Amino acid sequence: MSSFKKVLFLSPIPPPAGGIATWTKRIIQNGLPNNFEIAIVNTKVIGKRRVFADSINLFSETKRLLKIIIKLFRQLMFSDIKIVHINTSCAKLGLIRDYLCLLVVRIHKKPVIIHCRCNVDDIIPNYNKFIKNIFLKMINGASLVLVQNNPSLSYIKKNTNIIPILFPNFISDEIFLENSEKRIINEKISRVLFVGGITDNKGVSEILAASLYFPHIEFRLVGDISEKYEKNIDINQNVTLVGEKNYEDVIVEMKNADLFLFPSYSEGFPNVVLEAMALGLPIIASDVGAIPDMIDQYGGILIKKGSSLDIVSSLRILEEDYEKRTQMSIYNKNKVRKEYLYSKVSKNLVYIYEEVIKKS
Template sequence: MQVVDIAPRTEGDQRSRFRPSRAAHSVWVLGEFVRQLIQFKPQIVHCSTSYRWGLARDLPMALLAKASGAKTILHTHGGDFHRFLERLSEPLLSLVVESLRLLDCIVVLTYEVKTALENEYCLANVMCIPNFIDTSRFEPEMVKNGKKIAHKDDLEAVFIGWMIEAKGIFDAVRVLARVPGWNVTFVGPKPNDDTEYRLMALARELNVATRMTVLSAVPRADIPAILHRADLFLLPSHREGFPISVLEAMAAGVPVVATDVGAVREMIIHDVTGFVVPLGNLDKMADAIQVLVKDPVLRSKFKKEALKLVKDKYDRSLVTTTIGDLWSRLAGS
């Protein structure tokens, strides 16, 4: 099997928004895709899309592949594709749904999305395949400098992600002020605005600046060690797709407290591998963190169950085998 990858690679701010530069690049990608179709005449085309603006490029690519005679898969990377469809105007929604119906397979990340597409739009070509990680990277023996570094006896929490307001970082600081006995480290790339300044100003106003640390983006290779130094992973996002950071935290044996957005409710088994709290409910988030601060036995239980879940369901070897089986089935049909 020959695999040709022409996925666009972009640097910098990855927030979902329209930009003329991205639109121009998408036109180039579309032209390159047509050239590859003509040159390689593939039997299977697997198109990944983040939908939203990306779908305007990726769905036509999938339809072109189908028209060329290839078996075609559209792989949606996000936990709320059905919500995206709900926001489309009626003419555009009909066009998108009928286009999806022409494809051989639509891959979604959660069973909630699969059920919605089947029941609300009568799509029969939907398959659920979650995102995955290489769990072996997070085994203790594979991690260097992973020894816990704590402020006295306080619990150490970590947030890993874009340092933007939509990730709930200001909510994290407000909750930090409500619950004693823990500290938080923010790790991730920062936008070119005043977000960090406002975050630190809020921390000083709430008298928690000494209990938080803000780090810049770190190499992916350093993430396992950072997680192994933590007792808790915090993801207070206002919106998410399928956050890989949650899988990485579970693979490192770190209990997760996250808001109920995107695919989070399927990734975390509430009160078994972590806590899922309602979006915007800081009281519930504070309660969840306070429980974990006070109960090391529960943290140990969550760690054990999270490790089992991520290895049984989200390990790279399992998910890539499923994708390979899908390719083989389509190639033989």
């Protein structure tokens, strides 16, 4: 009899790229300890939705759902699955699909983990009663629930009988070790970096407003540029819209920056902030999602979302305090080493699997 234990992921894998898909791909690439094998039912978007997120065709979505359900049945029938891990983005149609998948898993009497890869308290309250009930039924039907941040945890505790577990994202040990040396902090801030979609909900308009106060600093914005900003000819001279970069090039951008700025309106557990921490960048970021827990009060300055004045005042503080930036850099690298390396996070994940399997 095989000593391997098989976990089945219901999760997207690239292409297209995305936070959940990238997380899943890296788990598959790195593997899991304690003799856990990974099986996958790919829930990625297809057709036009790969390009246009709002382009939904009910026929194609139903066809996609049936394919996922059939693949799930086959895995549960013909593979020795010990536990199922459902990554949910909390999108409307995704919640219905994930709930139906949970019911299928329950028919086969397998333990199932629901992993909320979203800022639950930002998303679920805006849905109609039907979708909210689907979400709550799914949470109540799970063997265990994982969330990415305290606001999500609080929402679920308040609206169900479930107490979720906070579970962080990770960075690969290799990336951290390759950049493990102490970061050299420049006396002056000459380059501020943002990485993410060049859109209003990522705080880009606030970055542009704040940049007017710092003509001597270059603001580099890396990421897919929305149509609004592609057509904007009034971008300040000290702002560079770089466009999309691959992972390796983003790391290079971080190495060349003096500070990481991330004034997003809503986040779950942003990998890009984790990567900036791993490279020892001081951080200015909005106090949303997991960010307050990630950087605490020691790794950066938290600002209110939508406030360009908070960006300005925080930048001025850090411009004048080289020692503070140095301490932030040291703190961020140490925190990543202690809490967010894949070797540590994956051990915690399989410990959770083993405990859930024992109780099932």
